[in-house]
Amino acid sequence: MTRISLEIDASVPPSGRGCVECLKEGGWWLHLRRCAQCGHIGCCDASPRQHATKHFHETGHPFIASYEPDEAWFYDYRQNAFFDGPELAPPSSHPRHQSVPGPAGAVPSNWMDLLHD
Template sequence: MTEPSDRDIDVTVGPSGPGCAECLAGEGPGWWVHLRRCPACGHVGCCDSSPSQHASGHAEASGHPVLTSFEPGEDWFYDVRTGAFLDGPALAAPTAHPASQPVPGPAGAVPEDWRALVH
């Protein structure tokens, strides 16, 4: 694994919230499978398996090419330009959504047929 550049990560910036910013704002169906965090600005978005794929959309629109997991117990970084997993530093807390938040989430928004709707 390689390390991302300093411009791709700001260890002082916390996450934008406990869930996908766009889904929680009503953009798309409003639920996600897993969450990803932008280590450059803290944006939390939904993963590419989720219906709206907001994390990748943020990476493309913002020019912030590195994502990290926002799932409990995961600490990987991923460069969307190269498809490579990267080593990275410890980020500002919290480093994952609340453990009480279900996966997929958020609670009450996930349809019963969610498995048929993922990518």
Template sequence: MSDNAGAVPDIDPTVPPSGTGCAECAADEGWWVHLRRCTACGHIGCCDTSPAQHASAHHRATGHPIIRSFEPGETWFYDYRTSDFVEGQELAPPTSRPSDQGSPAPRDRVPDNWRDLIHR
């Protein structure tokens, strides 16, 4: 039996997340609704409800197909190739954004009319 027994393709459980918020939104003073973690490289991007949709843009740019929710209490995995939820394995910590960070975030950048600006 190999050392990779039980491993899921496209998931590297040793890679930590890139940060506690969307990498691109943080760089361009944006904001997000929810966060998603790339299971191949740890990139944290904003969800498709968020204005910029950086998690799915990361998938399109890199081909990394599987994300995991980076929200407290959520443990689901999603495969962009099949547009379906999939099974995954435990990832390197932390497994979510800080619970006191809130959503949407960062608080000081979220406009008052944020609900009008999201994708539904």
């Protein structure tokens, strides 16, 4: 087994339809990322609170996958590199009808001014 296959658990389902912390805090996100080890859904680095990266720093889980429809990439925080990974347990993305940014009703009208570069 490779290091990557030991740190990715393709059988774990995603933790939900949106960023776990943003939903608890009443925040919002631009795009969603999925931890490939435990299924945690966090918001991307362009989002105000950057919960996917915070999850990596808190847990050491190094691999994320996009949780956006029609995207199938993985990212390794330690190597700062994208890579092809295995098929993860469904669903592979948030529902297509879910707003981006989201969640609906929590996104401020000036959301573009609040994004990180």
